[in-house]
Amino acid sequence: MKEIHSYWAYIVLAILIFTVVNAIIGLSKKKQFTDKDLRLGLFTLIVSHIQLLIGVALYIYEGRYANIAETMKVSEARLLALEHPLVMIIAIVLITIGWSKHKKKAEAAAKFKTFAIFYGAALFLVLSRIPWSNWF
Numbered sequence: 001m002k003e004i005h006s007y008w009a010y011i012v013l014a015i016l017i018f019t020v021v022n023a024i025i026g027l028s029k030k031k032q033f034t035d036k037d038l039r040l041g042l043f044t045l046i047v048s049h050i051q052l053l054i055g056v057a058l059y060i061y062e063g064r065y066a067n068i069a070e071t072m073k074v075s076e077a078r079l080l081a082l083e084h085p086l087v088m089i090i091a092i093v094l095i096t097i098g099w100s101k102h103k104k105k106a107e108a109a110a111k112f113k114t115f116a117i118f119y120g121a122a123l124f125l126v127l128s129r130i131p132w133s134n135w136f
């Protein structure tokens, strides 16, 4: 389970970066919003939701919430028991909001802008709370 979560994180990170960069390029070059852009946004949504499910299962399986008072005193344990799950869930909520908001926009620029803002903010949060020292 931990390994799946660890490897799946590469896919999440790669596709999220790709979608944000694609949205910024689309916005700045005033491109058309094509099927490819739509699928990229949808793929990111799906991949991140799968990571959420794996993460929740891992969290429960490992019992990270146990002995919470002691856990909070150690920054590394706190990262995995609280900060990482919480911030990742917020990031995935932002991706979900961005996805549903972009659908309501009619113009290409507005769609790209919505992706750039919401997926971009999610990317920022993900990068801030990945346990880098455990991962590599």
Ligand code: HEM
Binding pocket: 002, 005, 006, 009, 012, 013, 048, 051, 052, 054, 055, 056, 058, 059, 062, 064, 080, 084, 085, 086, 088, 089, 091, 092, 126, 130, 131, 134, 135, 136
């Ligand atoms: C975009 C979403 C997420 C990404 C990119 C992500 C990424 C990662 C990465 C890279 C690690 C380190 C893996 C390793 O040590 O090799 C990790 C660990 C962990 N993640 Fe996530 N995660 C996400 C969401 C979540 C969520 C939503 C939860 C729980 C609700 C969660 C729970 C955990 C736990 C408990 C660990 C510690 C595993 C261990 O070292 O024993 N993750 N995550």
